[in-house]
Amino acid sequence: MPISEKDCEALDASDPLAARRDLFALPDGVVYLDGNSLGALPRSVPERVNAFINDEWGRDLITSWNAHGWFDSPHRVGAKLAPLLGAAPDQVLVCDNLSLNIFKILSGAVALRPDRSVIVTELGNFPTDLYMADSVAAVHGLEVRTVDAGSVLDAIDDDVAVVSLSHVDFRTGEVLDLPAITRAAHEAGALAMWDLAHSTGVMAADLDLNDVDFAVGCGYKYLCGGPGAPAFQYVNRRLHAEFRHPLEGWHGHADPFALTRGFEPGPGMTRLRTGTPAMLSMVAFEEALEVFAGVDLAQIRTKSMALTQLFIDLVGERLADEPFELVAPADASRRGSQVSFAHPDAYPIVQALIARGVIGDFREPDRLRVGFAPLYVRYVDVWRAVATLCSVISTRQWDQPHFHERSTVT
Numbered sequence: 001m002p003i004s005e006k007d008c009e010a011l012d013a014s015d016p017l018a019a020r021r022d023l024f025a026l027p028d029g030v031v032y033l034d035g036n037s038l039g040a041l042p043r044s045v046p047e048r049v050n051a052f053i054n055d056e057w058g059r060d061l062i063t064s065w066n067a068h069g070w071f072d073s074p075h076r077v078g079a080k081l082a083p084l085l086g087a088a089p090d091q092v093l094v095c096d097n098l099s100l101n102i103f104k105i106l107s108g109a110v111a112l113r114p115d116r117s118v119i120v121t122e123l124g125n126f127p128t129d130l131y132m133a134d135s136v137a138a139v140h141g142l143e144v145r146t147v148d149a150g151s152v153l154d155a156i157d158d159d160v161a162v163v164s165l166s167h168v169d170f171r172t173g174e175v176l177d178l179p180a181i182t183r184a185a186h187e188a189g190a191l192a193m194w195d196l197a198h199s200t201g202v203m204a205a206d207l208d209l210n211d212v213d214f215a216v217g218c219g220y221k222y223l224c225g226g227p228g229a230p231a232f233q234y235v236n237r238r239l240h241a242e243f244r245h246p247l248e249g250w251h252g253h254a255d256p257f258a259l260t261r262g263f264e265p266g267p268g269m270t271r272l273r274t275g276t277p278a279m280l281s282m283v284a285f286e287e288a289l290e291v292f293a294g295v296d297l298a299q300i301r302t303k304s305m306a307l308t309q310l311f312i313d314l315v316g317e318r319l320a321d322e323p324f325e326l327v328a329p330a331d332a333s334r335r336g337s338q339v340s341f342a343h344p345d346a347y348p349i350v351q352a353l354i355a356r357g358v359i360g361d362f363r364e365p366d367r368l369r370v371g372f373a374p375l376y377v378r379y380v381d382v383w384r385a386v387a388t389l390c391s392v393i394s395t396r397q398w399d400q401p402h403f404h405e406r407s408t409v410t
């Protein structure tokens, strides 16, 4: 029996996470499948940001750095995020952006292995991760060994200082084997840094359990922290005492208001701070994390796998004659919370879908990519998305000239 809209409604009716959708302000009539790029707006954020502007910035002015805990916010928000990472709270810091944090962590990591000459990474890693590996290698005179995902384990030898990978591939949605690769890195005497941008909030990384050395990620995707939300860094406690990085700034100093000439690293994660936190973004992110309060990550993961599978099954059933090629692992357990299909007309198809209120995105060279945030995407949304896709294709709506025009952000 083909899947029906009623089947999807029944799945929503028995979904233990269904009520969480009310925590989000989603526009009527929109099916939002781009939470893997920019998470939806949690309803409570505008009021919190307004209160911040009026009562903290407006009324209490500079006293807010103490009175409202602005100064400690990178640690406090890090501690709030920590359970989603499977990390003890004193190992997570929220600050700066992800690209900068990759540079800081990678630089500090290679300095912990001064007798080694290689950073291992993967061809499908996000470009900024690759560029930062190149930068760090250039500064330290190292080699970047870039291999395909299937060859990572073979690339780890005694020359390797750090293995730098993304937990979930941003193009294919493939989940890399974080426990096994971290173990292999350690067995070879190397360190492991994981970019969790596409996994935090939709699946566990169990950083402490897997004895991961370093992790980084952003706040604006599944975590819903808002555009340009501050990023996060995780450093395993066993490395805190020796870890140093090249962007040490006054907020990372052991006594920042001593204002002394020499840098003295602060304790624990403090030394990973650089300068003044962007408080408007920080406060939005801190409030946004409330949508995860008391949530069971296993339930999120189960629903995430079911949503991606439903999308794949519906495309398979209803668009079998179209040249859609699945670019994601067929096994849901090896898939993150997104699905990509290659199609020669993917770009205009995505634009036509957006015009019809189904928001996904396009990734080069020919990928229609959709992401499923289990806290607010319903099974019936998946049904509607595929129904709209069928209509866009059967009417050739995608072939209107303006859908072929390229914008800066795809």
Ligand SMILES: Cc1ncc(COP(=O)(O)O)c(C=O)c1O
Pocket: 097, 098, 099, 100, 126, 128, 129, 166, 170, 195, 197, 198, 218, 231
């Ligand atoms: C996996 C991954 N790493 C890094 C980045 C870059 O992050 P930022 O632009 O916040 O520095 C992104 C952006 O989407 C990403 O998906």
